[in-house]
Amino acid sequence: MLEHALFPALKPNNMRRLIIIAISVLSAESDGDLLRDSVHVTSAAARPNNELWCYRCLAEAPEDRCADIRQNNSALIHKCHNDRRVCMVKRFSYTTSNENSTTDLKMWALERNCTKHCEPGCIIIGERTKLHACTSCCTTSLCNYDSSAITIAVSLVIFIAPVALALIL
16 A cells, blocks of 8 residues: 555545546646547558459359350459458369370369469369369459469379369269
8 A cells, every 4th residue: 555655644536536637737748648649540450441343253164154254244243351352263174185186175163253362373284184273363353354364384293193083073
């Protein structure tokens, strides 16, 4: 009870009042009130609003409206939220080959969406049946209308058999 030793005649409620008065007198000399003049912002609130819009859909056939966006299709437009600040397109396709020829690239799935992280490029695995998983990324609204991706071939010999079997079966 240090307060009572310094001010023995003051009761606890009076001591609190004295402390509040002292703080208010001392803070009156400053430029403003710390509680009213300061702005407390979390790191999430400090980030600018996400104004990105992307096409969002999944196509499982080349004829699907998601596979080929030629006109502005408002049913596929989606507002991106939070930290999803990249539009992306993932395209899954395959080719088959024999000793004499290789078929054209055939799509079996395509996805358009907003995402947090996007690494553009293609992964191609397989020998006779080649599986292509390609991703393209962009950061402006409605930029993910295209179905192409930068081709960067990566041979994954270790995973060829299990992945190819899983996708074919």
